[in-house]
Amino acid sequence: MKILKYKKFTGLHIVCKKCNKLIEVSQETYKGCNHPIDRQKYKAILKQNGGRKTRDLKSVEYDEAIRELLDFKHELANPIRLIAEIPKVEVKHELLKDCIMMFGDWLENVDVPNHQKRPRSSSHIKNTLSNLMKFSRFLEDNKFDLNRFKIYDLNDVIIGKYYDHLDLTCKMATTYNHNTKSLKSFNNFLINQKGFNIPNFFGKVKLKYESMNPTSIKDDYFKKLLNAISNEDSICIYPNGRRKNEYRPYTRDAIELVAYTGMRIEETMSLKFSDIVLDDDGNIQHLVGTDLKFERAHNWNNTKAPKKVLIPISAELENVLNRLDYKKYMGTDKYLIADDFNISRKTLATQLSHSFTFFRKKANLSDDFSIKHLRKTFLTKLHTKTGFIESLGYQRSAKVTLNNYIDKVQVVKEINKIGFGYFNE
Template sequence: MKILKYKKFAGLHIVCKKCGRHIEVSQTTYKGCIHPLDRQKYKAVFKANGVRKTRDLKSLDYDDAIRELLDFKEELANPIQFISKPQKVEVKIELLKDCIMMFGDWLENVDVPNHQKRPRTNGYIKTTLQYLVRFSKFLEDNKFDLNKFKIYDLNDVIVGKYYDYLDETCKMASTHNHNTKALKNFNNFLINHKGFNVPNYFGKIKLKYESMNPTSIKDDDFKKLLDAISNKDSITIYPDGRRKNEYRPYTRDAIELVAYTGMRIEETMVLKYSDIVLDYDGNVQHLVGTDLKFERAHNWNNTKAPKKVMIPTSIELENLLNRLEYKKYLGSDKYLIADDYDISRKTLKTQISHSFTFFRKKAGLSDDFSIKHLRKTFLTKLHTKTGFIESLGYQRSAKVTLNNYIDKVQVVKEINRIGFGYFSE
């Protein structure tokens, strides 16, 4: 694999904009990046006042990149001096492939003023760019030269053919819509943030209707899953021979906590003993969680009070908290799950998700549900047994909850169980 010219220089790296890896020393060290040269950029990385500062350098020439790096370093050392420095005239980018790379930089907040920056996960950025690369590949397959294809060459005919292509290749409406939304955001970026005088072709596309049919996990299936969680026969063997133990001492506790709180996995993994609230008699009244998905979308700049979720206490949740010795750690800043382990919450979330899938298969259960269905199961039970689901803050609105999380079949079964008649008392 060919990479940009590189000589060791303090703060200088080469990053692949396709996979985000630093590749200046050895590709094998960084898990085998195989992406082409035109996806690479020089990158400056420094520490200023204890904070990591980075900047993607514009030049692809080594000497010019070094000059940019030194300017950036001086800017960090003298931030006020550089405020009054006249801005360079921006070179107008017109090629579609260059516009996509520019969009990628914007998503990563590269050279974006602080007041316009938005936090985005690496997963979101990666998948968004993959949808745009898919569109580029479609153009290439239809004999368009990407080295000449400009953003001004887009038209309704091309967009219409791509829409038909998505119709043929996307099995689910949600997949079709994810592709379309990425292109809509890209088009809006060019028009609203970069001032391109181009029609909003993708804005004319109507999203497909997504028929929601939430399902929940049967009680017996969940019990079988829990019984399968042990350190016996817990090794995954990958095709390349790698072995991974899917069991940890906290695996079952973590999966049960997701089930009994109804929170998303990442929200569950950050619950602490200090989030437990007792009543006047000293019994567990509820836990206080945070709707992280809402926070990222509507409170990303932390200008509002966090959206809290009041998690009711079930018999199962109280039993779990007793196993976790909540009375011993009550009020402390310790995580309920894996606090004593050197593991990030993000890694823990992924680990628990993978373990759930492994032990579901080990229990011989079908693959039509994942750990995410634990939330649907909890909210369905809460809805059918109490009717108080709207007031606890699990979703932004009752409509979102009813459409996306409530298993209608289970609602019918519960109605039948308690008895329903037009005239019966």
């Protein structure tokens, strides 16, 4: 039987692909293989790390087979080349509804290369896609068939009509802007990520001005709310009949901690006893918090040092820490709030927000403030009483703080207390 040309070379073999026997020198040695030469293949068999690596070579010419063998050997010495995935053949979706589904996968990092992945919260993804589905429903209501409507069918007339619709249905500028940002993101994805040759229609849409008017919580309102927090009459009955006890042993401490640190709710719930810093005399100097919102937006891949916030100590904050027995747990990795409970910090923050709303209603207070206003209250007090708000890192810039967190009415009241005059008389 004729066989492929063979000359001994380390790692090179000839194998019959019909009976899977080696037939390098003669047929007789390998027990009766008599299959024709077109069934034979050069094969590389190399030892590596105590095992064998094999590959069928493409060439039927000896010299070319040797080159393939050496290339295979080189690949084994460079393992990154071996694990490179074969790129998938991407289907070019054109229907608007398919493009929205593709965008949803991208937001969730489905089939996105690891170095391009971005962590996004489930609420962000849900709200973004909800805004896109609102646009789809608008098209359906105007007799467009979504089973035929392609992304190339978009035009300025359709988009202009949609924004006339948003002007009528969006009561707040923030709602209008959230819808617009979702559509802008979708349009940019199709152009920049998927290479669609379409105009950037939504890039031309201007966001509405959002008039910021931060308000803080009055001192007597906050004290009244704290006094209402107890295990008595703490059952909330939801519209569906479900009953839930909104009181927890840590509820009051947690709400006070949010108020006296000025951190966002989840950030406050993430504080640990190891975040307490003492001065040379052993007294509490400050706490060190982490700006989670900044981290998720600008340091999602952990390539930078975390953005820390230095939380000044106040008499009220020190009282809470004393109640939490900080001296006993000083320096430990225990959370200040609910460390012994099997609950995530994010879930704890949501639970606390619900409890705050319940006890605010129980205290017969108006519904024009929520737990988020505690941060505005703290920063307003810090600004009016010390003037050092820019130095501690609560926000990325002073402009963001002044526009979004400072209660201007309270600033005026503090100025009046000082006794402002043109000539200081």
